[in-house]
Amino acid sequence: MSSKYYGSRGSGAPSxxxxxxxxxxxxxxxxxHYILMHYxxxxxxxxxxxxxxxxxxxxxxxxxxxxxxxxxxxxxxxWNVFRDxxxxxxxxxxxxxxxxxxxxxxxxxxxxTILSF
Amino acid sequence: MSSNYPPTGWxxxxxxxxxxxxxxxxxxxxxxxxxxxxxxMLHIIALMSLQKGKEAFDSEMLLFRTPLxxxxxxxxxxxxxxxxxNGIRIALVDLAEGARYHKKLYYAVVIxxxxxxxxxxxxxxxxxxxxxxxxxx
Numbered sequence: 001m002s003s004k005y006y007g008s009r010g011s012g013a014p015s016x017x018x019x020x021x022x023x024x025x026x027x028x029x030x031x032x033h034y035i036l037m038h039y040x041x042x043x044x045x046x047x048x049x050x051x052x053x054x055x056x057x058x059x060x061x062x063x064x065x066x067x068x069x070x071x072x073x074x075x076x077x078x079w080n081v082f083r084d085x086x087x088x089x090x091x092x093x094x095x096x097x098x099x100x101x102x103x104x105x106x107x108x109x110x111x112x113t114i115l116s117f
Numbered sequence: 118m119s120s121n122y123p124p125t126g127w128x129x130x131x132x133x134x135x136x137x138x139x140x141x142x143x144x145x146x147x148x149x150x151x152x153x154x155x156x157x158m159l160h161i162i163a164l165m166s167l168q169k170g171k172e173a174f175d176s177e178m179l180l181f182r183t184p185l186x187x188x189x190x191x192x193x194x195x196x197x198x199x200x201x202x203n204g205i206r207i208a209l210v211d212l213a214e215g216a217r218y219h220k221k222l223y224y225a226v227v228i229x230x231x232x233x234x235x236x237x238x239x240x241x242x243x244x245x246x247x248x249x250x251x252x253x254x
Contacts (some may be wrong), residue, residue, distance in 0.1 A: 020208050020211060020212060023204045023208060024208055026201075027205060030197065030201060038240055038244075040244075041244070045178045045181070046175060047170075047174040047178075050167060051171075067161065071157060074150070075154060077147075077150045077154065078150075078151060081147055081151065102158070106157075106158050109161050109165060110161040110164075112168075113161070113164055113165050116167070116168045117167075
């Protein structure tokens, strides 16, 4: 692939591999997430239950990891979709820039919420 | 490549996929993936109300317990389910010997997915709604 169209000189192999690894991690964490949210609806959907879990620093770290890996996997996947279309260099750089910005911004918002407890 | 290549127009592009389970898996994986990426951002914004305290958060959660949102959440689960199960299929194809049985894997994704979808529907529309009525009022 040409850097002229895709804004990258790399083969993409590391991000291809990371996409699979993060996908498998998200698969495992998502199972836990769903059990926690739906085993009993109050366990996932009340302020008191959330506050109680947030007292545990390990749980906070898990949540931050979940947010970061989830956003990475999603936005990296979105970029993969865009990469399949031929477009001028300025456009691909703009899209890539927007995806990076969204990633940093939403990770920041999510982490700020988690750390506010 | 088949004779209708290169396809012109999006209808032709879509029709070109009809024969192969792998192509459908690819298209559905993209659609569900883009939707889930949008959802994770919405999810982060929605949970920011945690910073406003108990009342703000609990009143927001009441909205998400209404039948409409439960129904939407059920279909969110369908999207996640397909993406997750097909993602395992992709990992098996790419990192293991899955290429030898990728079609069987696809049918397994569909069958297991449907079972889990209806199982979750049963849990959400019996247990979740019952609990929501009992615990909120």
